[in-house]
Every structure is written in C-alpha cells, then in structure tokens.
Amino acid sequence: MTLPVIGAALMVEDLPQFRDWLIEKDRDLEIQSFFWPELLISGDWQGLVEEAKKQLDGHNGRLGIHGPFWGLSLSNPDPEIRAIVAKRMMQGLDVAEALGARFMVIHSPYTTWDWHNLDLHAGARGRVIELVHDSLRDVVKRAENMGLTLMLENIEDIDPEDRKILARSFDSEAIKLSVDTGHAHYAHGATGARPVDVFIRSAGEMLGHVHLQDADGFADRHWAIGEGTVRWHEVFRALDQIEADPHLILELRSVSGIMPSMDWLTREGLGQ
Template identity: 55%
Template structure:
C-alpha cells in the first residue's frame, strides 16, 4: 500500500522524448514508448528506432515499457493464417522491447461488447467457437510463443481493457496463463467509456478487481461516451476514487498519462498534483 501522491509518467512517441526528457529523468518516471504499435514499425527495420530512443534516454533509470501491436490483430484471432501473423508480430514486439530494455508490453483485450451479450446465446455453447473458454484457448494458442520469449527476457505482457464490460473476464484470461509474464493493464478512459455507455462498473472497480494482477495503468480522462484521451480534470472520471484504489494495492503498477496531445501533460500534472493525487 502506497501513500498519495503517486509518481506518474507518460506514454510518448520517440520523437516526443526530447521535450520531456528532463521531466522523465529528474523523477525517473514510468515511461511507455508507443511507436511499436504501428504496423510499419515492427514490419520494418525497428533497430534504428530503438537506437534513437536509447540515445534520448541516456540517464533514464525509470520503469520502461512499450505499446505492442493491435491494429487488425485481435488476440483471439480465429483464422489460422492470420493467427500465424499475429503470433509472429507479438514475438517481434518482445524482441524490440528486449532490445530497448523495456520490461512491459501493452496488448489489447480480446473481449468485445458483443461478447458480453452473446457468449451465453447458444444452446450448443460447448461446441461453438464463440464461448468464453474457446476465446481463452485461442489467445493461449496465439500468444504462446510470445509468452515463452517474454519469460526468457524478463518482460511482462499486460492486457489492457478496451471494450470490456466485466473486468473479471480479462483477469481470468491473464491468470489462466499461470505465468509472471502475463498481467493486467487498465485504461481509465476505456473503463469510463464502458461504464457510461455499456453499463460496466466505474473505473475504480476495475482497479480493485485487477488487484495484485494489475501491473500497468493508462491515465486519461473521458466523458463516459467516447475514448477521449483528455488530460485528467477535463472529463468526468472520479480521479480520487481511482488513485485511492491504486494506492491501496500491495504493488505499484506502471502509471502513465496516455493523452491525445502530449503537450497536455503539464495541464494533467497541474490538476493531479493540485488534487494531491500525483507528483
């Protein structure tokens, strides 16, 4: 259990690192590099990008992660040809993270709003690929090579909520691997969207449900209608409840501002520090 305020960092592209280098290094803050989610990066020669990031981060000793690939690559991919592409891409992401010196990779939850309303909608559920159990089986198949590589490299894949309505589903998925290399991430804006639009519990409930499995948090504000990525204080997330829930955990997850505009970081810090929540 930690006391408030909590130290937080940011999710940034490599090109944005020079602007925030001093802030990151002075506080040895948590950092997530986001360039690696772009298909063109991991499909090409990503080594120069790693070298550029390491150059900008000379002197940085904080906790470091990357955002992994997700565009058109759901973790529960059914098509075997496409699943093979997903598997290879995730292994490449682990290789890139290892070269960078990162210890986390953010990946996206496979659970859709449709799943919540339809997993129990088939009397032959045990024989259809749309069951919750079949989803877990497909994710295991598709991520097995990446998880094995991550275990060898000391890297953790953290599964971020996207459309999730019931946070316990994602927790069960992560737990099912039985590996320290698979844990949970929470995006506060995604959770707030799901709360306001599809009846999910409020954001702090996501934190409490994740409990000791929570290793990473994207901090962004929203209005409960869309995925805004606003700086905290601009939307309607109950930040006091969220930070109290995080502070009550036995571990401190990586905490990074993931904002649509990086130049909103000072406004976010002003608000959260003014509320006594972050520093």
C-alpha cells in the first residue's frame, strides 16, 4: 500500500526552511500569510506573492491558501457586514489567483450555540443557509471560473452533517469540505461532538482538505502529531475508506513540530 503524502501549512517566511522537503515529493502546501485583514485592506500583498513564487520554483504539489476569517461569520444577519464578508473573500481570491492557488480554506458558520438553539426556531436552519448563500454566491461563481475549490472547514461544528448540507446546497464543484482534526477533537471532548473519524466519514466524497493537528479534546492546541489524544490510526483508516483525495496538511502551532510529526506518522505507517 502506498502511504499518503503529507503536506503542510506555512507562512511565506517559512518556505526557505521547508523548500527541499516540499519539492522532494511535491507535497501539498497551504500558505497562511494572507488571512490578515490589515494586509487585505492595504492591498500590499503582491510582494509576498512574488516571494512565495520564487521560493516555490520547481514545486509541483497542489497549492492553496487559507482565506480570511477573523471576525467574518458567513451567516452574519447584518447585510452590511455580509457585504464586508463577501469583499474579504473576494480579496482572498485575488491573492489566490495571483499565486496560482488551487484551493482556499474558509470557515464554517456553525457554532455551539447553533447546535443547541437552531431547532427551537422555525426555519432557522434554512435561514443560516440563505445567509451563507448571500455571502458566498458571487464568491463561489468566481471560484468556479478560476478552477479553484473553497474548502469549508469545521470550527465549532458539533454535527458534521450540517456543514455537508450547506456545502451541497451550492450544487457546485467549487465548494468542498475540510476537516480540521484538532477542531473536531476539541468539539468531541468539550461539546459532545462526534469523534474525528466520524467527521472524516461524514464528509465522504466531498472531503477535499484535512488539517492534521493533535489536541487533547479541551482546546484548539495545534500540537505536533502524537502529542495529544487524537486516535490517528482510526482517522487514517477513515481516510482510506472514503472515495476522496484530500489535501493532507499539517497545521501546527510551531513549524518545529513538522519533522517530529512526520517521524511519528512514518513510524506508525500512516503517511510519508
């Protein structure tokens, strides 16, 4: 059996350190330098794009970015704020287009409060979907035209099916699901969500992207793989059982954890 090739989430300034490692197996890469609102507002990101391109000369792995997310709820009920959300997402696509990225990670709108309260109000679930469509309608169309995929990542999600229903409602190949293992493990331990492998299996053929990080079920730790309590063998069994080819991206609090994570995954026969 060929082990899956693991990539990483990095800032542009980290690229020189990991350039050879990325190129040796054309690993997937997610650049995370472009979600800062100040950078998007100023428009002063072209220099970072050019530096990234320079560092990635010779890299043929699948390339993406993490899109803007700070304070940006896709289901915000205020139409003026939704207009800002849509604007930031379009600015993210500007960066992605300049970089030649194939995917952009965006955040789920579903909160812990939603899980406990949406069903108390008639039509509330449909209203969330309607508001997200208003925020993303033009963004999804542009992503389609670019050949880029929006990866909808779980954040506070308790039931992974809610996010899947939302993604499917766009009826577009330009929006798929992302599973963050640490977010799912936090939600499992702290709020009674399904375990991580169930998030993977729920996504099924719609799974396009995975953030690999370890955690303890209490908080969003972003520890190196093997430092927490995520059941990694079952996570990779789930990945092997679904009909999908997701980007497998180490997203760690410190890039110093990348090589120890790879050593752990290699030793356990889970990845390369």
